[in-house]
Amino acid sequence: MLPVILSVSGERINLISEFGKAAISYIDGLYNFGLRMTGSRVEANKLLIETYRRAFNFFDKLSRETDIKTWLFRIMIKSFYDFSEIKADQAKTSFEETEQLYSKIQFSSTNFTELEKKITDKIKDDELSEVLLFLPAELRIVVILCDIFKFSYEKIADFADIPVENVILRIHLARKIILAKLYMRLKNQNISDKE
Amino acid sequence: MNQENLERLITSYADGELRETSEINSIENLLQSDKNLKFDYSVQLFTKSIVSEKLKLQPAPEQIRNKVFKEFNPLKKTVPEFLSTKAFIAYGSTAIALLAIILLIFNRTPQKTIEELSVEQSGDNNLYTRVVENFKYLKEGHSSPQLISASSAEIKAFFRNEGLKYDLFVPTYDNWELLGADIFQLRGEKFAVHYYNVNGSSLIYFFQADISFFENDKIIKLSEDLIEYLNEGNCFITYEENLGIVMKQSQHNIIAVVSDISPVELEKNFCNLNLNY
Numbered sequence: 001m002l003p004v005i006l007s008v009s010g011e012r013i014n015l016i017s018e019f020g021k022a023a024i025s026y027i028d029g030l031y032n033f034g035l036r037m038t039g040s041r042v043e044a045n046k047l048l049i050e051t052y053r054r055a056f057n058f059f060d061k062l063s064r065e066t067d068i069k070t071w072l073f074r075i076m077i078k079s080f081y082d083f084s085e086i087k088a089d090q091a092k093t094s095f096e097e098t099e100q101l102y103s104k105i106q107f108s109s110t111n112f113t114e115l116e117k118k119i120t121d122k123i124k125d126d127e128l129s130e131v132l133l134f135l136p137a138e139l140r141i142v143v144i145l146c147d148i149f150k151f152s153y154e155k156i157a158d159f160a161d162i163p164v165e166n167v168i169l170r171i172h173l174a175r176k177i178i179l180a181k182l183y184m185r186l187k188n189q190n191i192s193d194k195e
Numbered sequence: 196m197n198q199e200n201l202e203r204l205i206t207s208y209a210d211g212e213l214r215e216t217s218e219i220n221s222i223e224n225l226l227q228s229d230k231n232l233k234f235d236y237s238v239q240l241f242t243k244s245i246v247s248e249k250l251k252l253q254p255a256p257e258q259i260r261n262k263v264f265k266e267f268n269p270l271k272k273t274v275p276e277f278l279s280t281k282a283f284i285a286y287g288s289t290a291i292a293l294l295a296i297i298l299l300i301f302n303r304t305p306q307k308t309i310e311e312l313s314v315e316q317s318g319d320n321n322l323y324t325r326v327v328e329n330f331k332y333l334k335e336g337h338s339s340p341q342l343i344s345a346s347s348a349e350i351k352a353f354f355r356n357e358g359l360k361y362d363l364f365v366p367t368y369d370n371w372e373l374l375g376a377d378i379f380q381l382r383g384e385k386f387a388v389h390y391y392n393v394n395g396s397s398l399i400y401f402f403q404a405d406i407s408f409f410e411n412d413k414i415i416k417l418s419e420d421l422i423e424y425l426n427e428g429n430c431f432i433t434y435e436e437n438l439g440i441v442m443k444q445s446q447h448n449i450i451a452v453v454s455d456i457s458p459v460e461l462e463k464n465f466c467n468l469n470l471n472y
Contacts, residue, residue, distance in 0.1 A: 027263055031255035041406070041447055042428045045259045052263055106234050116241050125249045126362065132250075146210065147246040153212050169199065172206040175242035182245075 019059045022068045030076055036144045037080050039133045047083055051076040073159040077141060101180040119182050122189055131181045139174035142167050209239035257410050258426045313433050315418035320381055322415050322451055330400040330453040340375030340390060350376045354387045361405035363387050384414045399454040406447050425449060430466035434458060441465040
């Protein structure tokens with residue numbers, strides 16, 4: 001009995017050691033990804049711990065060739081979906097409404113540079129962070145990985161486990177929604193300033 | 196070229212991901228002639244740049260880093276010599292007893308109880324002790340708020356004018372009236388406190404500070420365990436001498452509420468509080 005316990009305990013220590021060496025270096029990246037996905041530090045912390053726990057449980061089944069970074073991001077994305085299943089509906093955005101708004105901006109703004117400047121000056125970082133939360137999760141994931149993490153399309157496709165074509169189209173749509181939402185916020189701010 | 200293909204090209208071009216010279220030439224020609232496409236391209240470039248400029252990467256908080264390190268970092272999990280396989284075999288039954296003790300220790304719930312967490316809070320710059328002292332001082336009439344106001348906007352403006360460097364929240368409640376606000380100073384840093392009057396007899400003291408004040412130079416302290424407890428989304432609530440004390444992390448602020456209202460009211464209103472700045 002004792003040798004069995006000892007060997008299990010020794011294996012576990014080795015496993016922790018290997019896992020620690022391989023996975024801990026991605027903690028900042030994963031935390032930031034969680035933070036932008038959830039919009040909350042507390043939720044990001046929970047998601048991070050959950051990701052590491054799940055990763056640790058499957059670590060011994062990985063092959064030597066596995067790209068640990070890709071694998072960890074995939075786990076975090078999966079954990080995010082499981083984690084926020086109930087909240088998923090909150091992020092739904094009407095695409096039709098976005099398209100209408102987008103067209104409105106396109107045809108009413110004679111000078112897009114001016115609009116860019118207003119948005120840059122008046123929209124705070126926190127507000128932008130909130131705007132990301134309006135994006136459906138599948139769009140939020142790709143735009144965060146592309147624009148904040150600056151990962152290549154190929155890498156994002158790996159992380160999100162989708163074809164590169166889908167990555168590009170999702171980024172395209174996500175950015176249109178972001179503009180429409182920022183425009184709405186700016187408009188609301190102008191209204192409240194006038195009041 | 197269909198719409199989807201155009202979208203793919205324009206976004207890839209904005210992200211510097213187009214490789215084929217023919218595709219680059221094609222999109223550049225289209226951009227010169229098609230105003231709508233040019234607008235799409237400007238939108239892609241602009242949103243990309245605003246997201247990357249305003250939402251910068253930041254290091255994981257110290258508490259969460261420690262937690263992950265504690266659990267998985269091999270350097271923090273060094274095995275003492277006396278637990279080596281050879282020693283176990285050599286010491287036989289003693290080793291089994293030792294192993295049993297170790298298993299018992301490791302199987303224990305790591306999270307401390309509220310009582311244990313309360314006992315850990317001490318010292319001049321400990322948030323818990325300071326908010327309780329401040330509440331009593333005010334309640335006993337030794338001081339009065341710097342600002343007397345029932346307006347949330349006015350209180351927020353007061354904090355802003357006093358140069359508070361973090362996002363603040365002043366919630367309003369139907370049954371409680373805002374009473375005013377103070378700037379609580381500690382080691383040269385300013386912290387926001389505001390108050391509610393409950394039926395002219397009870398008082399609610401509401402302190403909030405950005406979590407970074409607890410992390411970096413520890414200008415204001417809470418025990419590591421309590422920070423971790425709050426960081427995990429838990430609500431800390433305890434009672435001493437007829438006072439209720441609630442602590443909670445909401446977004447990036449740590450909130451401490453002290454009051455002589457009923458425990459049920461205190462828990463109902465502050466443990467589920469989510470800050471919207």
